[in-house]
Amino acid sequence: MDELDKRILNEIQSEFPIVVHPFREVGRRLGLTEDEVIRRINGLKETGIIRRIGGNFHSGSLDFTSTLCAAKVPEEKIERFVETVNRYPGVTHNYMRSHEFNVWFTFIAETMEEIEEALEEIRAESGVREIRNLPAVRMFKIKVDFDV
Amino acid sequence: MGYSQPSNALPGVVRGRKMIDERDKQVIRLIQGDIPVAPRPFALLAGKTGMDEEEFIRRVRRLQEEGIIRRFGATLRHQEAGFRSNAMVAWRVPDDRAEEIGKVLAGFQEVTHCYQRVPQDDWPYNLYTMIHGETREVCREIALRMSKAIGIDDYLLLFSEKEFKKTSMQYF
Numbered sequence A: 001m002d003e004l005d006k007r008i009l010n011e012i013q014s015e016f017p018i019v020v021h022p023f024r025e026v027g028r029r030l031g032l033t034e035d036e037v038i039r040r041i042n043g044l045k046e047t048g049i050i051r052r053i054g055g056n057f058h059s060g061s062l063d064f065t066s067t068l069c070a071a072k073v074p075e076e077k078i079e080r081f082v083e084t085v086n087r088y089p090g091v092t093h094n095y096m097r098s099h100e101f102n103v104w105f106t107f108i109a110e111t112m113e114e115i116e117e118a119l120e121e122i123r124a125e126s127g128v129r130e131i132r133n134l135p136a137v138r139m140f141k142i143k144v145d146f147d148v
Numbered sequence B: 001m002g003y004s005q006p007s008n009a010l011p012g013v014v015r016g017r018k019m020i021d022e023r024d025k026q027v028i029r030l031i032q033g034d035i036p037v038a039p040r041p042f043a044l045l046a047g048k049t050g051m052d053e054e055e056f057i058r059r060v061r062r063l064q065e066e067g068i069i070r071r072f073g074a075t076l077r078h079q080e081a082g083f084r085s086n087a088m089v090a091w092r093v094p095d096d097r098a099e100e101i102g103k104v105l106a107g108f109q110e111v112t113h114c115y116q117r118v119p120q121d122d123w124p125y126n127l128y129t130m131i132h133g134e135t136r137e138v139c140r141e142i143a144l145r146m147s148k149a150i151g152i153d154d155y156l157l158l159f160s161e162k163e164f165k166k167t168s169m170q171y172f
Helices: A003-014 A022-030 A034-046 A075-086 A112-126 B022-031 B041-046 B053-065 B095-106 B136-150
Strands: A050-057 A065-071 A091-097 A103-109 A131-142 B069-076 B085-091 B111-117 B127-133 B155-166
Touching: A003 A022, A003 A034, A003 B069, A022 A034, A034 A050, A050 B022, A065 A112, A075 A091, A075 A103, A075 A112, A075 B155, A103 A112, A103 B155, A112 A131, A131 B095, B022 B041, B022 B053, B041 B053, B053 B069, B085 B136, B095 B111, B095 B127, B095 B136, B127 B136, B136 B155
Parallel strands: none
Antiparallel strands: A050 B069, A065 A103, A065 A131, A091 A103, A091 B155, A131 B111, B085 B127, B085 B155, B111 B127
C-alpha cells in the first residue's frame, strides 16, 4: 500500500461520491484518472484491505433493533456454539474476547422478542446457558472510518 | 497513525422509524453489500430494478441525507490497514454520570463506538467503548488515559482474540 492508495482509502471511506461517475470524481479530487482509481481500488480489494464498498445503515431508523450479546462458553463447546450463532443472518459481528465471557456478538432483528427467542434456541441447541443480552439505551458515537 | 475527524453519525437515536417505500427497499437491498467497481456502478445497480440511474442516485442521496444511511463508502479490514489490536472496554460508572462520561469517552479519537447499555444484577458494566490500536499495549495505554480522564478505574479490557464473523446486515 503506497501513499496514493492511502489517499484513495481516506477519500472513499466517508466522502464516497454518490454521482454518475464516482470513481472519475474520486480521481478528479486526487489528480488521478478514473482507470487508475478503479485499478487501485480493485487491488486494495484483492489484498483484502477493502472489505466492501456500500451503504452502512442506521438500523433503528429502518425499524430494526440491535443488541450486544456476551456468552460464557467452555473451550470444548466454542466451535459448535459459534457455528450455531453465526447461522443467524442478524448476527453481524462475532468475536472471541479475553474474558470468562469469551464470545461477544451483535444481533440485529426486527424486534427484541425475536432476538430473545433466537437466544433461547441457541441455548437449547448449544447447551450454553449463560448468554447476556445487553441492549443499548443510548449511542454516543459510532465512527468506523480509519485514517490510514 | 491517527484517526479522521468524527463523521456524520447521529448520536442519541437508537430507534425511530423513517418513511421508506418499496423502491427505497430495493435500493437498500442493492447497496447493503458490495457495489461494483465500474465506471457507472449506480447504472448497473439501477438496471436490476425498474428505476433509471438518476432515480437510483437520487434515492441513495435522500437515504443518506435522512440519516438512514449513516455512512456510504469503503469498509476496511482494519487489521490489514495496520490496526492489529482492538479492545472492547466495559466501564462501570454511576448511572447519574453515564451521560456526562459517555460524552467524554466518545471524544477520544481512538474510540470508534461508545454506547450506554443496561446493566444486569451480576454484570454491572453500563458503558461500552471500542478502541483500536497497533498493539495490545497501545490499547492498554489508551484505556488508562480514558480512565484518568473520567476518574473511573472499574473497567474490563476485552481484547479481540479471534474474528468469528464480520458481515453487513441484509435488511430486506
